[in-house]
Amino acid sequence: MTTPTSQDSADRSRIDALINHHRQQPGALLPLLHAVQDALGFIPQEAVPRIAAALNLSRAEVHGVITYYHHFRSKPAGRHVVQICRAEACQACGADALLAQAEQLLGCKAHETRADGAVTLEPVYCLGLCASSPAMQLNERPYARVTPQQLQRLAQSLGVSA
Ligand code: FES
Structure with missing residues (x-):
């Protein structure tokens, strides 16, 4: 098990801010996923349950959309x-x-x-x-x-x- 870093905590805060910004928007999932990837370069695994809970979706639904679109990354990209x-x-x-x-x-x-x-x-x-x-x-x-x-x-x- 890895120890959370200050970067993890900063990323969590950014994800939460983006969730709050998008959660009331109709059809929020895709714009929110784009916003998270634009901000962090990928969509961390730990963002999935937070996004699912905020948008009243299942984790599987969020995960399904991330994996369906080739644009979304689940891991950081190279330089x-x-x-x-x-x-x-x-x-x-x-x-x-x-x-x-x-x-x-x-x-x-x-x-x-x-x-x-x-x-x-x-x-x-x-x-x-x-x-x-x-x-x-x-x-x-x-x-x-x-x-x-x-x-x-x-x-x-x-x-x-x-
Ligand atoms: S098929 Fe449209 S740019 Fe390659």
Whole structure:
């Protein structure tokens, strides 16, 4: 069992403030989950029962929404977040090959974070750049018509080796 830190306590306070801000809003769950992730970078497991109680939902309902949407993270991300679009238009333009290349260049599998915490690699489902597929994001900056060479340059800019 781990000892709570002052960071845990600060995170708890932020979660409580966000719950209080959103709890009366109709359909509060999604906006609240977005707000928690925007504030902390992920949705801590301990937030689930608090959110469920505040919104009169079951833990399973809250957990189900978090796991249904790929956008939500249950663990902290790495210092850099690489997202490769795997939705239909990007799939048709080589997204699978890009993702495989990213796994190799970054030294971590899709949905995972490197052991050194440098990079998280996430498949995502449409970045709104379908007409310029394949698309990806690096630290929320979008890139369109991504080539293997461009992906290699972006990966090198992160200073990690596989
Ligand atoms: S399908 Fe990839 S950006 Fe829309």
